[in-house]
Structures are given as C-alpha cells and as structure tokens.
Amino acid sequence: MEHAPLWMKHTERALDGLSFLCMLAASIAIVVLIATFGWLVFGRYVLNVTPTWVEQLALLLICYVTYLGAAVGIHENTHLGVTLFRDMMGWRVSNFLKLVIDIVLAGFGLIMLVASIELVKFGWSTMLPMLNIPESFRSLSAAMCGGLVFLFAGLRAVFRIACLLRGIPYHEKGLF
Amino acid sequence: KDWRGWNIHVEDYPVSHGMEAFMEEVTEKTGGEIKGKVFHAGVLGSQPDAIEQLRLGIMDFGVFSLGPMGQAVPATNVVSLPFVFKSVPQMYELMDGEPGAALGEALEEKGIVPLGYYDAGARSFYNSVKPINTPEDVQGMKVRVMNNDLFVGMIESMGGNATPMAFAEVYQSIKTGVVDGAENNPPSYESTSHFEVAKYYSLTQHLIIPECLCMSKKTFDGLTPEQQEIVKTAGKNSTDLQRKLWGEREAASMKIIMDGGVEVNEIADKSAFQEAMVPVYEKYLAANPEMTDLVNLFRNAD
Amino acid sequence: MGLTILLGIFGVSVVIGIPVAFAMGIAALTAFWYEGFPLLITFQRSVSGISVFSLLAIPFFVFAGELMLHGGIAMRLVKFASALVGHVRGGLASVNIFSSMLFGGISGSAVADISALGSILIPVMKERGYHSDYAVNVTVTSSIAGIVIPPSHNMIIFAVAAGGGISISKLFLAGVVPGMLMCLCLAVAAYVIAIKRNYPAEPFPGWRAVGVASLHALPGLVTAVIIVGGVLSGIFTVTESGAFGAIYALLLTYFVYRSLDWNGFKTAVVSAVRTTAMVMVLIGFASSFAYLLALYQVPEKLSSFMLGISEEKIAVLLMINIMLLVLGMIMDMAALILICTPIFLPIVRDLGMDPTQFGIMLLVNLGLGLCTPPVGTCLFVGCAVGRVKIEETLRTIWPFYLAILMALLLVTYVPAVSLFLPSLLE
Ligand code: NA
Ligand code: NA
Numbered sequence: 075m076e077h078a079p080l081w082m083k084h085t086e087r088a089l090d091g092l093s094f095l096c097m098l099a100a101s102i103a104i105v106v107l108i109a110t111f112g113w114l115v116f117g118r119y120v121l122n123v124t125p126t127w128v129e130q131l132a133l134l135l136i137c138y139v140t141y142l143g144a145a146v147g148i149h150e151n152t153h154l155g156v157t158l159f160r161d162m163m164g165w166r167v168s169n170f171l172k173l174v175i176d177i178v179l180a181g182f183g184l185i186m187l188v189a190s191i192e193l194v195k196f197g198w199s200t201m202l203p204m205l206n207i208p209e210s211f212r213s214l215s216a217a218m219c220g221g222l223v224f225l226f227a228g229l230r231a232v233f234r235i236a237c238l239l240r241g242i243p244y245h246e247k248g249l250f
Numbered sequence: 251k252d253w254r255g256w257n258i259h260v261e262d263y264p265v266s267h268g269m270e271a272f273m274e275e276v277t278e279k280t281g282g283e284i285k286g287k288v289f290h291a292g293v294l295g296s297q298p299d300a301i302e303q304l305r306l307g308i309m310d311f312g313v314f315s316l317g318p319m320g321q322a323v324p325a326t327n328v329v330s331l332p333f334v335f336k337s338v339p340q341m342y343e344l345m346d347g348e349p350g351a352a353l354g355e356a357l358e359e360k361g362i363v364p365l366g367y368y369d370a371g372a373r374s375f376y377n378s379v380k381p382i383n384t385p386e387d388v389q390g391m392k393v394r395v396m397n398n399d400l401f402v403g404m405i406e407s408m409g410g411n412a413t414p415m416a417f418a419e420v421y422q423s424i425k426t427g428v429v430d431g432a433e434n435n436p437p438s439y440e441s442t443s444h445f446e447v448a449k450y451y452s453l454t455q456h457l458i459i460p461e462c463l464c465m466s467k468k469t470f471d472g473l474t475p476e477q478q479e480i481v482k483t484a485g486k487n488s489t490d491l492q493r494k495l496w497g498e499r500e501a502a503s504m505k506i507i508m509d510g511g512v513e514v515n516e517i518a519d520k521s522a523f524q525e526a527m528v529p530v531y532e533k534y535l536a537a538n539p540e541m542t543d544l545v546n547l548f549r550n551a552d
Numbered sequence: 553m554g555l556t557i558l559l560g561i562f563g564v565s566v567v568i569g570i571p572v573a574f575a576m577g578i579a580a581l582t583a584f585w586y587e588g589f590p591l592l593i594t595f596q597r598s599v600s601g602i603s604v605f606s607l608l609a610i611p612f613f614v615f616a617g618e619l620m621l622h623g624g625i626a627m628r629l630v631k632f633a634s635a636l637v638g639h640v641r642g643g644l645a646s647v648n649i650f651s652s653m654l655f656g657g658i659s660g661s662a663v664a665d666i667s668a669l670g671s672i673l674i675p676v677m678k679e680r681g682y683h684s685d686y687a688v689n690v691t692v693t694s695s696i697a698g699i700v701i702p703p704s705h706n707m708i709i710f711a712v713a714a715g716g717g718i719s720i721s722k723l724f725l726a727g728v729v730p731g732m733l734m735c736l737c738l739a740v741a742a743y744v745i746a747i748k749r750n751y752p753a754e755p756f757p758g759w760r761a762v763g764v765a766s767l768h769a770l771p772g773l774v775t776a777v778i779i780v781g782g783v784l785s786g787i788f789t790v791t792e793s794g795a796f797g798a799i800y801a802l803l804l805t806y807f808v809y810r811s812l813d814w815n816g817f818k819t820a821v822v823s824a825v826r827t828t829a830m831v832m833v834l835i836g837f838a839s840s841f842a843y844l845l846a847l848y849q850v851p852e853k854l855s856s857f858m859l860g861i862s863e864e865k866i867a868v869l870l871m872i873n874i875m876l877l878v879l880g881m882i883m884d885m886a887a888l889i890l891i892c893t894p895i896f897l898p899i900v901r902d903l904g905m906d907p908t909q910f911g912i913m914l915l916v917n918l919g920l921g922l923c924t925p926p927v928g929t930c931l932f933v934g935c936a937v938g939r940v941k942i943e944e945t946l947r948t949i950w951p952f953y954l955a956i957l958m959a960l961l962l963v964t965y966v967p968a969v970s971l972f973l974p975s976l977l978e
Contacts, residue, residue, distance in 0.1 A: 081954040100825045104611055111612070111795035111922045115788065116573050118428075122390070124413045126402050133603045136828075139611065140602050140836065143829020144573070153571030153830060154884055163778075178570060182578050189592040193599075196302070196592070199360075200322045203397040204414065209298075209321075212603065216595045254847070292715065293846040293894065295839075299600045308589050414607040418711075419789050422721055426786025 078242065082233055089229060093149040096222065100142040103135045130204040137212050141219035148179060149226040151246060172246075173234045180228035186220025193217075253469070256300040256312035261290045263437075264499050265313050265368055265461060268492030272311075272365075272463065275484035280477055284417045286310065294430065298322070303392035305361040307468030312367055316353075317396060317459045325356035325544060331534065332404045332527045333520065334548050337459040338372055342493070345460055351549045361467040365485025368463060369496040376439055377431025378424055381515045382452035385409075385526040394420050408523075417442075424448050428521035433457070440503035451507060451514045454523060463488060477547030555848045558583040559840070572887050573834040579688035584841060594840045601839025602832050605791065606712050606720065611828040612794030613705045616775055616801045618827075623670040623805030623812040625772035626651075630672050632769035635762045638754035642746020644677045645690045649735050649742065652694035653701055665695050665739040666930055670937040682751055684940040685948045686742075692934035692945075693952040694738050697917035699885075701731030703779040703797075708790065709835065709886055710911045713842075718907050720790045725977065726908045726970040730916060730963045737955035745951060755915035771808055775801045784977075831886055837892035846894065855899045865903045869964050872896050873917060880921020884929060887916050893970045909963070909970040916960045920953070 114128040147153045160171050190213050197209035230246070237244040255273060259265045264498065269288045277285050294300060294309070294329040297318050305322075320327035328334060347366040354364045375382050375393065382388060389409035395401035395529060397414045405412035413429050423429045425447040433456070434443065439445050463485050465542040508514060517523070535542055561582045565575035581594045620626050633650040640646050651669055653800075670691045677687040699706055702724035711718045775797050782793030805812035845851070858871055876896075879888055892914065900910045922930040925942060935942050962969050 078352070097822060097825065100829065101821045104615070104821060104825055104828065107608075107611060108615060108795055108798055111608075111792065114797045115792050115796055118392075118411075118413065118792075122392070122411050124392075124411055126412060126414050129414060129605060129608075132608050133605065136608060136611065136832065137599060137602055139825055140829050140832035143825045144833035147571075147826065147830055147833075148503065152826060153568050153573060154834075154929065155575075156566050156882070156927050158571045159567050162957040175568060175570050178565075178578065179574060182574060182581065185581060185591060186577075186595060189590075190595045191592070192592045193595055195304075200298070200302075201324075203318075203321060204402075206399070211596065213599055216599050220595075287849075289846065294843060295597065296600060299596060302596060304595065306590050306593070308593055397894070413790070418717060418719070422719055423789065428786060428789070547780045 078233075079236065079240075082236060085229060086233070089149060089226060092222070093146050096146050097141040100139045100146070103138045103142075105141070107132050107135045127204050130202055134202065134205070134212055137215040141215040142222075145219045145222035145226065148183075148223050149240075169234075169238075173231055173238075176227045176231035176234065180224050180231055183220045183223030183227060187217055187224055188220070190214075190217035190220050190229070251284055253284060253310035254294070254308070255286060256289035256292075256294050256304070256309050257288055257290045258292040258297060258313075258460075259290065264492050264495035265370075266290050267461070267495055268368060268488045269311075269313055271491050272484050272488035275487060276481055279480045279484070284477065301362070303404065304464060304466045307466050309466060310469045311365075311463070311465045313461050313463050315459060315461050317398065319357075319462070320398065323356050323360050323362070324538065325541065326353055327343060327400065327534075327538075328353070328541060328544050328548055329459055330398060330400050330457065331545065331549075332400070332456045332530060333524045334545070337455075338369065338458055340551070341458045341460060342367075342369075344548060344551055349544075349551065351542055352547060357462070358467060359463065363465040363467050363470045365463045365465055365482060366489030368461040368489060368492045370459055370461045371435030371437065371496065371500055372453075373433045373435050373457040373459070374451060374453045374455050375431060375433045376444060376448040376451045376512075377449045378427070379430050379450070381450045381513060382454065383515065383517065384522050387452075391431065392429040394423065394429045400530060400534065401457075403533060407529045408526050420444060420445060436500050436503040436507060440506050445507045445512050447509050449501075449512055451512050453514065453516050454520065455517075456523060553846070554586055555585050555850065557586050558844050558848070559832040562841070566883070570883060573830070576834070576841040576887070580837065580844055583703045583844050584840075593843075597840040597843050598833075598836035601836045604712055607832065607835065608706055609708050609791045610705050610752035610831060612791065612798045613703060613779070614827045614831075615820065615824040616779065616794065617665075618823045619798070619801040619805055619812070620772065622816045622820045622823075623801065624809050625775065625801065625805065626668050627672060627771040628765075628772050628809075628841060630669070632765040632773075634754070634781060635757050635765040640743070641753045641915055642682075642743055642751040644673065644680060644682060645686070645742035645746060645751075646739055648673050648677070648687075648690045648740050649694040649697070652691075652698045653731065653735050661966035665698060666691060666933045667937055669695070670791075670934055674934075674938045678938075680752055680754075683749070684938050685849065685945045686745065686749070686751075688934045688938040688940055688945050689949045689952050690738070691744055691938070691949070692923050692930045693949070693956060694735065695930055695967050696737070696916070696922065696956065697731045697734040699919045700727045700734060700915050702727050703776060703783070703794075705831075705913070706885060706889060706915055707911065709831075709889050710893060712835075714897055714911070715894075718911065721786060722908050722974045723911055724780060724783055725974040726912050727915070728973055729969055730959060733962060733969065734916065734956060734959040738832050738952060741951040741955040745948075757925040769802050780970055794844075816890045822898060834886050835890060838887060841904050842890060842894055845891070851895045851898050855902075858899065860876075863897070865905075866965070868899065868903060869905070872900065873913070873960065873964060876914065876917040877920065880918045881924045882927050883921070884927060885918045885922055888921070906967060906971055908974065909967050912970045913963050916956065916963050918958065920956050923949070923953075923956075 110128045114125055119125045160168050194210040194215040194217055197213055200209040202209050234244050255269055257266055257269055273286045273288060297314055300309055300312055301314060301322050303313055316326045316329050320330055357364050385408040392411045392413050393405050394413050394415045395405055402412040420432050421444055431448050555964060558579050562575055562579035565578055584591060584593055634647045637646040637650050674687045678684055678686045707723045711720050778800055779797040781791045782788035783790050859866055897907060922928055935945060
C-alpha cells in the first residue's frame with residue numbers, strides 16, 4: 075500500500091482547517107442575514123420604524139456567503155460542472171484534465187485576487203449607502219475568494235504532480 | 251474610436267434622445283473619427299457600477315443622476331438636499347453657473363468630466379391615503395425613498411417611516427399597503443403606473459436632482475483640443491435639447507396622470523416643509539463641515 | 553473576434569469539466585483582456601451581480617428548503633399526499649407527483665429536492681413492486697413542476713435577469729396553472745403506464761387517517777403558504793417573505809415538531825451556505841458574461857438573424873424553444889436563465905409576448921433540460937438515489953418527456969395558461 079508523503083498530509087490538513095474556517099464565517103454570515111431580516115420585518119410591521127441598514131448589510135453579507143462558500147466549493151469539489159465528457163476519456167486523459175483544471179483555476183484565482191485588490195483600492199473613497207463604510211468591504215470578499223481559490227486549487231495541482239511523480243494515486247474529495 | 255455610452259432609461263426617453271443627439275453631433279463634427287453607441291436600459295449595469303467604469307475609462311460617457319453620484323463624489327450630495335433649489339429654472343441657472351462649476355471640479359477630481367446638466371424634473375410625494383399639504387400630513391406615513399441617508403432623514407424629520415425599497419417592488423407595495431406612498435417626478439410616476447395605485451400627488455417638489463451628461467476624463471484627455479471643443483459644444487446642445495424634450499414629456503405625463511383621476515394638489519407656500527428640513531441640513535453639515543460653503547452657494551442664491 | 557473568444561473559451565472550459573460558474577468567469581476574463589479592458593471589471597460585474605436586492609430571497613428560500621428536508625417537514629408532506637391520493641391505481645406515482653407539487657422548487661437545488669423526496673419515495677415504490685426506472689422517471693420529471701409552481705427560486709433569478717422590471721408576484725401567480733398542468737400531464741402518463749404494467753393501488757386509509765396526516769402536515773405546508781401568500785398578498789416583499797418563511801420553519805421544526813436538534817440546524821445552515829454560494833457565484837460570473845454579450849450586441853444580432861428566417865410569431869417561438877431545449881441538454885438551469893433571458897426576452901417582447909409568460913416558458917423548457925442527458929442534474933441525482941443506470945431510465949422516460957413537451961407547447965402558444973390567473977388579480 076503506497077502512502078502519500080507526510081508534508082502533503084500536513085498541508086491537506088491545514089487546507090481542511092482553512093476551508094472549515096471559511097465555512098464557519100459564511101455560516102455565521104447567513105445566520106446574521108436571516109436574523110437581521112427578521113428584525114426588519116418586525117420593525118416595519120410592528121414598530122412602524124424600518125431599520126434602514128438591514129438591506130445594505132444583507133447585500134454585504136451575501137457577498138461573503140457567496141465568495142467564501144464558493145472557495146470552499148473549490149476545495150470540496152462541489153461546484154456544478156460537466157464531467158461527462160472528461161469521464162468518457164479514460165483515466166489517463168481524465169487525470170491530466172483534472173490537473174489542467176486545477177492549474178487554470180489557480181491562475182484564475184490569482185488574477186481574481188490581484189484584480190479584486192485593485193477594486194478594493196479603487197472603491198475606498200466610495201461609500202456604501204446607509205452603512206457609510208467604504209465599498210471596498212464588498213470587493214474584499216472577492217479578493218478573499220481569489221486568494222483561497224489560488225491556494226486550494228494550486229496546492230491540489232501540486233499534490234497531483236507530486237503523486238504523479240511518485241506513481242501513487244491521488245485521492246480527492248468529492249460529492250459523489 | 252468606438253465610444254460606449256451608458257444610460258439607465260429606455261430608448262424612448264428625453265435623456266436617451268439627448269445622448270443619441272450628442273453622439274450624432276460628435277460623430278458628424280469629427281468627420282466620423284469618433285463613433286459610438288449608447289447602451290440604453292441599463293444593460294451595462296447599475297449606475298454605481300457605470301460610474302466606476304467611466305472613471306476607469308471602460309465607459310466613455312453616460313448620463314448619471316447626481317443623487318447616487320454622492321456615494322462616489324460626496325460634493326454632489328449637495329443637490330440631494332431637500333429644497334436646495336427653489337425651482338427648476340433656478341436649478342438650470344445655478345447648475346450652468348458658478349455653483350455647477352464648483353461641482354464640476356469635484357467631479358473632475360474623480361475622473362469625471364461633466365458636459366451638461368440634464369433635467370430630471372422635481373420629485374413630489376404621492377400616496378394612497380390623503381393629499382399632503384403640510385409636513386404634519388406625512389406623520390406616520392410609510393414612504394419609499396431611495397437609498398440615501400438624506401432622504402431617510404427628510405422623511406423622518408417630518409415624522410414619517412422612511413422605507414428604502416427596490417424600485418420594482420414599489421407598485422405592488424403601494425397597492426397592498428406595505429408602503430403608503432413614494433416620491434418621484436411626473437414621468438416616472440406615470441410610466442411606472444404608480445399613479446394607478448397612489449391617487450394623491452402632492453406637488454411638494456422637495457427634490458430637484460439634475461442628471462449629468464458626463465465623460466470619462468481618460469477618454470476626454472485623449473482627445474485633441476479641437477475634438478474637446480466639439481464634445482463640449484455637443485454636450486451643451488444636447489443639454490438644451492434634453493431640457494426641451496423633458497418639458498414636453500413632463501406635460502404629457504401630467505395630462506395622463508390627471509386623466510387617470512389622480513388628485514393633484516399644488517403647494518403654494520412650501521416654507522413649512524423647508525423649515526421641517528432644518529434638522530436634515532444641520533445633521534448633514536455637522537457630519538460634513540467642509541461642505542458648508544458649497545451648500546450656502548446653492549441655498550443662498552436668489 | 554472577441555465574441556468568438558468568449559464563447560470558445562467558455563465552451564472548451566465547460567467541456568473539459570471546469571465548474572460552469574468559473575468557466576463563465578474565465579471566459580469573461582479572457583474576453584476583457586482581449587478587449588484591453590482593466591481585468592478588475594470581471595470582478596466588479598461579479599460582485600455587483602450578487603449584490604442585488606431581489607436575490608437576497610435566495611438564501612432564505614434555500615434555508616427554508618433545507619429546514620424542510622432536515623426538519624421532517626418533507627416527510628410529513630409525503631405522508632399527507634400518500635393518505636390523500638395513494639389509493640388511485642399506480643397511486644404512489646400520484647403521491648410522488650403531488651408531493652413535488654407541494655414541496656418542489658423552494659430549496660432551489662434540484663439535487664436537494666430529489667435527494668430528499670426521492671430517498672423517501674423511490675424505496676417505498678420499489679418495495680411495493682414498481683420498477684426502479686419508473687420510480688426514478690416519475691420523481692425526476694415531476695420535480696420540474698416544483699420549479700414552476702411557486703415559491704420558486706429560479707423565478708427570482710429570471711426576474712433579476714430580465715432587468716428587474718418584472719413583478720415576482722405576477723410570476724408566482726403565472727406559474728400556478730402551468731405547474732398544475734404539468735402535473736396533470738405527468739399524472740396521465742404515469743397512470744397509463746401504471747395500468748399497462750399492472751402496478752398496485754394502496755388501500756384507502758380512511759378519512760380519519762387523511763385527517764391525522766393533514767393535521768401533521770398542515771403546519772409544514774404553512775411554510776410555503778407564508779412565502780407564497782406573503783408575496784401574492786403583497787404584505788411582504790419576496791425577500792421578506794423568504795426570511796419570514798425561513799424563521800417560521802426554524803421555529804416550527806424546533807419547537808413544534810421537535811425534529812430539529814443542534815446538529816440538524818448546523819447541517820441545514822451549512823447546506824444552505826453551499827447551495828447559496830454555488831448559485832450566487834454562478835449569478836455573479838454570469839453577470840460578467842452577460843455584460844460582454846450586451847457589449848457585443850448579441851441579442852440584436854441573434855434577433856435579426858432569427859427574424860431573417862421567419863417573422864411569424866409561431867415559427868420564432870418554435871425556434872427559441874428548440875434552441876433552449878438544445879442548450880438545456882448541455883447546460884444547467886440557473887446559468888441558462890441568466891444568459892438566455894437578456895438575449896431572447898427582447899425578441900419575444902417585440903413579438904408581443906408577455907415577459908411573464910416567457911419566463912414560465914423558459915422555466916418549463918430548461919426544467920426539461922434538467923432531466924435530459926448529457927447534462928441533467930435531476931436525472932443523475934434521481935438515478936443515484938434509485939440505484940438505477942441512466943440508460944435504463946432513458947429507455948422508458950419518453951412518455952414523461954412527451955407530457956412535459958405537451959405542457960410546454962400549451963404554455964408557449966396559449967398565453968392564457970400563464971396569464972389568466974394573474975389577470976384576475978390585476
Ligand atoms: Na415550488
Ligand atoms: Na440536460
């Protein structure tokens with residue numbers, strides 16, 4: 075029975091931890107989103123005073139739910155994709171394509187990180203209405219997603235190459 | 251070069267005709283060197299996005315309401331203060347004059363070159379409950395406003411319940427009483443059919459927020475001096491055209507509204523409303539003391 | 553050239569198996585780079601595409617749906633349906649269809665719907681002597697009706713893709729009749745096959761049992777009633793209705809049904825995050841993609857191309873339906889709604905079709921695509937739950953396809969099917 079090298083196991087565990095933290099943050103965001111909206115409904119209909127910040131806060135939180143959740147989805151391989159053609163190709167081609175995908179995703183993640191940081195800088199003087207905090211807090215979520223995708227997909231590509239060089243199979247996570 | 255123009259309104263609207271006329275004139279006078287296309291109906295994104303794109307040079311020109319512009323260029327918030335203009339003709343005069351030029355400088359600092367200020371009419375309250383004659387009438391009323399502290403403060407200082415809400419939700423919400431009313435200019439009140447559900451239109455004319463025909467500074471700076479002159483003249487001409495078309499459109503809308511059985515009431519003396527806005531101004535100036543001179547430039551004009 | 557790059561990169565990315573959301577992002581990024589735009593525009597479009605007020609309803613719908621799954625609401629609904637219509641010949645098929653009608657579409661995740669309903673119903677059907685392929689076919693095709701019957705999260709995506717001018721409450725109303733029509737068509741197909749294959753009927757449990765089951769299911773049904781009723785009555789906005797429904801489902805499953813513990817809550821929250829993120833990131837990158845389609849004036853070009861073939865409304869609608877069916881075979885629903893709406897809506901509008909009716913047509917059509925290979929999420933999940941090979945179900949699924957196509961034709965060519973109900977309340 076062949077074993078994956080120790081550094082790989084440690085790195086994978088660290089990535090699992092990072093993914094867990096993202097999921098935790100996104101979960102808290104979605105709970106806050108629902109709770110504050112409950113407060114909005116209560117305020118509008120019962121107190122006749124609409125808390126005007128709820129909507130804008132919700133629009134901010136949804137970005138974090140989306141981008142952190144999306145990054146976790148990359149780590150856990152849960153995004154919707156068309157794997158049919160790839161699976162028809164046989165394991166050699168299929169494995170090669172999986173490596174290509176991870177490299178492409180990592181590259182995209184890196185560009186997303188850099189470009190979104192530009193966006194963060196650019197939006198610094200533009201205020202979100204009602205919240206009066208810079209718009210940058212919104213694009214920051216995209217920057218985080220880019221960085222995370224770069225790490226998750228990039229390191230997975232490294233794992234794949236490492237396993238390939240040692241001639242051992244790489245076991246990935248996946249929904250099905 | 252092919253210019254891209256951003257516009258939120260549908261193709262048949264005074265603003266849209268103004269933009270098309272602008273583009274045509276520029277193309278014609280530059281002998282076809284500059285061509286372009288206006289993308290109507292907001293297909294290229296919302297206004298805040300489009301402003302950002304304009305500043306980045308992705309969008310070359312566009313017509314933006316100075317209301318939401320305040321998020322990117324705080325100085326333009328001044329025209330979002332209730333009753334800052336006494337009337338639409340005064341708005342023309344001030345925006346074309348020294349106060350408008352002061353705003354223009356602030357815009358240019360953010361990479362936006364204003365070419366002219368379009369008319370977007372005066373916004374007044376409409377609701378499904380009763381005519382509004384005094385600020386007290388607004389008390390306890392749920393009024394939909396745009397997402398802006400100033401507008402929320404304006405309703406709250408009259409004792410109303412300010413409710414920011416997506417524009418598309420307003421019709422249904424008035425119909426079913428989620429909100430009692432909203433506020434807008436006659437063409438919007440008419441074209442959205444809000445007049446069918448909110449039968450009282452009270453001409454408070456509390457907000458006169460012009461729209462700005464703007465160019466990207468990046469694009470503008472890339473032009474030759476002659477081309478820049480052509481663009482400026484075309485901007486001015488299209489402004490004149492838009493203002494004329496707006497007047498016609500507003501009259502047509504008012505007729506539809508009246509024919510629809512809406513009870514329209516004029517408010518001869520707006521001073522009670524203006525006094526009710528004192529806390530809004532105080533709060534705004536306390537938070538933005540650097541705007542004091544600019545506000546006075548507008549407010550103290552005849 | 554830019555358009556070729558956009559579509560080419562997208563096609564290649566999808567075919568090699570890059571997640572669809574990221575394939576759109578990568579294609580848009582490349583096209584922006586080719587056009588010499590600053591690359592950050594890709595992510596500006598994506599972030600603003602997500603920050604849309606109406607879309608906030610999605611996490612709420614998803615969360616309410618998850619609570620229904622993990623909190624025992626779905627189970628009670630199925631028992632209710634079983635007591636009510638189980639005694640018809642091939643009765644469990646009717647139960648299946650009826651349950652989808654009551655339950656489907658809220659969670660917005662076909663995977664969640666089918667794995668929930670399917671894992672309750674398919675084993676029971678197999679146990680009673682129904683064949684696996686039949687059980688899967690019924691489950692999978694009837695889940696589409698849930699997409700059209702309100703509350704439906706894909707309707708919100710359509711309304712947003714249409715530019716916000718379409719009333720969601722009108723869409724909700726418009727979906728009722730077509731959804732029921734689909735259920736009816738499917739029930740007929742299921743019934744005919746049931747007789748042919750001599751499937752059993754359940755004994756009628758008696759009115760008392762029906763009463764008890766409905767009493768148990770009623771509070772759960774109220775979740776959907778709150779969401780739909782809140783929207784239709786206009787008492788709440790869609791988003792508020794969703795939030796209220798989610799909070800109601802939470803209180804119900806925790807305090808009344810006592811079927812939700814801390815672990816169940818955590819599972820529901822995490823699943824809600826996953827589904828929300830998956831859908832929203834798709835919506836985000838689809839906005840970048842759609843921006844370029846608008847910039848390249850694809851809607852105008854396609855419109856003049858199609859009108860060049862024929863200006864007859866009947867023919868153009870047929871062309872659009874065929875294109876959608878083909879696209880639906882190879883892509884998933886949310887992405888297609890976002891891409892196709894801005895392209896086709898102006899065309900049908902010019903032909904005098906009501907945008908609301910078009911929305912329903914789009915949903916029925918793309919719903920069918922969820923059940924067709926090579927990319928049919930519903931079909932795949934159904935087959936996984938029913939432990940049956942895709943090829944096996946495909947041999948016998950055609951009467952159900954026909955049933956949905958029938959409904960699609962009616963929705964396409966008879967405006968009243970969608971528009972009569974909303975017109976009553978205008
Ligand atoms: Na539904
Ligand atoms: Na399909």
